Amino acid sequence: MIIKLSWRNLWRNRRRTLITVASIVFAIILANIMDSLLLGLNKQMVDSLVGVYSGHFQIQQEGYWEDKSLHNSFVPNDSLETALEGTEGIKGFSYRLESVALAATNKMTKGTLVMGIDPDKEKNITGFDKKIIQGNYLGETNNQALVGKGLAEKMNISVGDSLVLVGEGYHGASAADKYEVSGIIRLGSPDLDNNIVILKLEDAQFLYGAYDRVTSIPVFLRPNQPQEQAIANLKPNLNTDFIVKPWQEMLPMLTQSIGLIDALRVIIVVLLYVLISFSILGTIIMMAHERMTELRILLSIGMRKKVMQLMVLIETFFMALFGAVLGFLASYPIVNYFKVNPIQFRGKVADGWESFGIDPIMPTTVDFGVFTKHTLIILVISILLSIYAIHQISSLKPVASKK
Amino acid sequence: MNVIETKDVSKIYNPDTIPVYALNKVNLNFEKGEFTAIVGPSGSGKTTLLNVIGGLDDASNGSVMIDGSDILKLSGGKLIDFRLRHIGFVFQAYNLIPVLSAKENIEFIMLLQNWPTKKREDRTKEMLEAVGLKDKSGSKPSQLSGGQQQRVAVARALASKPRFVLADEPTANLDSKSAENLLDIMLKLNKEEHITFIFSTHDPRVIKRARRVITLEDGKVVSDIQQNTEQALARQ
Ligand SMILES: Nc1ncnc2c1ncn2[C@@H]1O[C@H](COP(=O)(O)OP(=O)(O)O)[C@@H](O)[C@H]1O
Ligand SMILES: [Mg+2]
Numbered sequence: 001m002i003i004k005l006s007w008r009n010l011w012r013n014r015r016r017t018l019i020t021v022a023s024i025v026f027a028i029i030l031a032n033i034m035d036s037l038l039l040g041l042n043k044q045m046v047d048s049l050v051g052v053y054s055g056h057f058q059i060q061q062e063g064y065w066e067d068k069s070l071h072n073s074f075v076p077n078d079s080l081e082t083a084l085e086g087t088e089g090i091k092g093f094s095y096r097l098e099s100v101a102l103a104a105t106n107k108m109t110k111g112t113l114v115m116g117i118d119p120d121k122e123k124n125i126t127g128f129d130k131k132i133i134q135g136n137y138l139g140e141t142n143n144q145a146l147v148g149k150g151l152a153e154k155m156n157i158s159v160g161d162s163l164v165l166v167g168e169g170y171h172g173a174s175a176a177d178k179y180e181v182s183g184i185i186r187l188g189s190p191d192l193d194n195n196i197v198i199l200k201l202e203d204a205q206f207l208y209g210a211y212d213r214v215t216s217i218p219v220f221l222r223p224n225q226p227q228e229q230a231i232a233n234l235k236p237n238l239n240t241d242f243i244v245k246p247w248q249e250m251l252p253m254l255t256q257s258i259g260l261i262d263a264l265r266v267i268i269v270v271l272l273y274v275l276i277s278f279s280i281l282g283t284i285i286m287m288a289h290e291r292m293t294e295l296r297i298l299l300s301i302g303m304r305k306k307v308m309q310l311m312v313l314i315e316t317f318f319m320a321l322f323g324a325v326l327g328f329l330a331s332y333p334i335v336n337y338f339k340v341n342p343i344q345f346r347g348k349v350a351d352g353w354e355s356f357g358i359d360p361i362m363p364t365t366v367d368f369g370v371f372t373k374h375t376l377i378i379l380v381i382s383i384l385l386s387i388y389a390i391h392q393i394s395s396l397k398p399v400a401s402k403k
Numbered sequence: 404m405n406v407i408e409t410k411d412v413s414k415i416y417n418p419d420t421i422p423v424y425a426l427n428k429v430n431l432n433f434e435k436g437e438f439t440a441i442v443g444p445s446g447s448g449k450t451t452l453l454n455v456i457g458g459l460d461d462a463s464n465g466s467v468m469i470d471g472s473d474i475l476k477l478s479g480g481k482l483i484d485f486r487l488r489h490i491g492f493v494f495q496a497y498n499l500i501p502v503l504s505a506k507e508n509i510e511f512i513m514l515l516q517n518w519p520t521k522k523r524e525d526r527t528k529e530m531l532e533a534v535g536l537k538d539k540s541g542s543k544p545s546q547l548s549g550g551q552q553q554r555v556a557v558a559r560a561l562a563s564k565p566r567f568v569l570a571d572e573p574t575a576n577l578d579s580k581s582a583e584n585l586l587d588i589m590l591k592l593n594k595e596e597h598i599t600f601i602f603s604t605h606d607p608r609v610i611k612r613a614r615r616v617i618t619l620e621d622g623k624v625v626s627d628i629q630q631n632t633e634q635a636l637a638r639q
Contacts, residue, residue, distance in 0.1 A: 005503070294497065300459055300492055301486065
């Protein structure tokens with residue numbers, strides 16, 4: 001009976017109830033969009049730097065991070081490979097030899113980052129082959145090079161050109177060799193694309209005289225795999241000469257940006273909650289006041305205050321639930337739209353983003369956990385707000401004192 | 404047998420500044436089956452008396468004994484339950500729950516009292532018939548006239564068979580024909596169900612129909628007379 005009363009009371013002032021419900025729906029959609037956009041942005045940043053470049057963590061020789069020279073490179077052994085292959089949650093890993101070199105064409109010379117990779121391994125893990133925008137991926141033939149898009153533009157390099165790399169090899173030997181540009185690559189991180197030359201691992205090892213050696217093993221996790229857990233699983237099987245470097249330490253700027261965006265996310269969402277709370281509270285106050293006479297009569301004829309309080313609580317709950325469910329349902333197509341059609345930035349904003357090493361697009365994530373969270377929070381808020389009406393009822397007297 | 408007994412009941416407003424005696428040492432007994440009007444000029448204390456007897460308001464002094472227990476000593480939930488179990492109320496206006504139909508309003512108190520469904524429905528039907536609103540069973544209060552609303556309120560007050568029904572100016576907002584009609588129904592139910600009615604009124608035509616008339620002035624009982632309604636009516 002109480003539920004029936006609550007339900008009907010809710011529709012007494014249809015317009016007000018609908019306006020309140022609409023504002024709840026609106027706030028939830030907005031909260032979901034903001035949250036999904038910013039979470040998407042974080043994911044996008046992590047994906048474009050971590051997923052392609054650093055890996056979720058790297059195995060390095062102790063000391064390499066502090067001094068990134070070939071002296072701190074190492075020869076990966078079978079036991080290391082077995083340990084990696086035996087660890088749950090790891091999607092894959094690859095071997096890389098990274099160093100610097102001067103790249104020269106017949107017109108220009110420029111400092112570059114040279115990265116030797118295992119073309120087949122990267123194909124499966126980072127999908128480097130899919131990031132070729134001109135020419136071909138690294139093939140069987142030796143002395144081929146991939147050049148980052150930005151670097152190619154700066155040095156005016158095109159597919160088929162030859163490129164000379166000059167640097168300092170392992171143990172101080174001099175390093176120089178000539179390569180044919182087989183393709184232009186766009187990794188998505190402008191930082192990388194402006195500086196990188198990619199060779200086959202064996203070519204890089206040959207160039208630097210660092211036979212069989214690598215500088216890092218980037219390890220990539222399966223989607224939604226907790227990083228800490230994978231590291232914890234791996235560590236006991238790892239030789240003490242090696243260290244595990246999580247991406248958060250390798251990319252401190254990215255870690256900071258993510259923290260900042262998370263803070264922004266919380267602020268925006270809290271602001272929305274405050275707005276929506278006022279809307280709900282306004283309705284509750286109006287509902288309570290225009291019904292004082294009626295509630296007094298109910299009290300007079302013998303309805304317990306607790307029952308009345310339950311009644312108004314259910315009214316608020318219905319209203320919030322209605323708005324929350326609608327908001328939840330409406331959020332999905334909207335958020336999904338922005339996932340499929342990410343917001344694309346242009347002009348100055350885009351340049352700004354690119355300078356941080358991020359693609360200037362903003363796809364949303366579609367995470368039902370986020371939706372559920374906001375839906376539940378709205379329900380809790382509305383229950384807390386109905387404390388106002390509950391309090392009014394507890395001090396209610398059957399007779400209105402006249403003055 | 405006395406249903407209600409008030410002993411030296413006083414109600415004083417603003418005792419510290421300019422005291423107003425809304426009730427001044429009221430001593431009254433009400434018996435089962437009475438049909439009593441409380442009359443008196445506006446401000447004489449009629450509403451206050453009914454509220455105190457009904458446990459809606461407290462008194463400054465005295466006691467109100469109902470079946471041997473003093474309801475002025477009850478408080479909170481106990482008092483609410485006492486009202487629910489023993490007293491029927493009809494107010495001047497806004498009696499009904501606007502979102503419930505006539506039938507649901509009549510059922511309401513029985514629902515609060517947890518009557519079994521069948522018994523409740525039979526009683527509701529019976530009351531709807533008694534107040535002549537069988538065909539308005541599904542109407543909402545806003546679809547009923549003032550007189551019809553008051554009839555539903557009377558039906559609701561009586562449905563759960565309380566010890567007595569208190570009605571504060573139940574006809575004040577009604578035209579004279581509806582007022583007469585409501586009185587007819589109240590009298591009929593008073594006889595058939597043997598339920599005590601105590602109501603306040605201004606209206607001479609209503610006063611004439613009461614078997615007992617208590618007159619208040621400045622919170623004091625100034626007269627308390629039994630009258631023969633049949634004779635009074637015959638004299639008309
Ligand atoms: N809450 C109150 N505060 C002060 N005085 C009141 C209050 N309620 C009633 N009174 C006074 O008590 C007296 C009796 O009022 P009431 O019982 O309403 O009279 P009636 O119903 O006969 O018109 C009046 O003088 C009225 O002004
Ligand atoms: Mg009055």
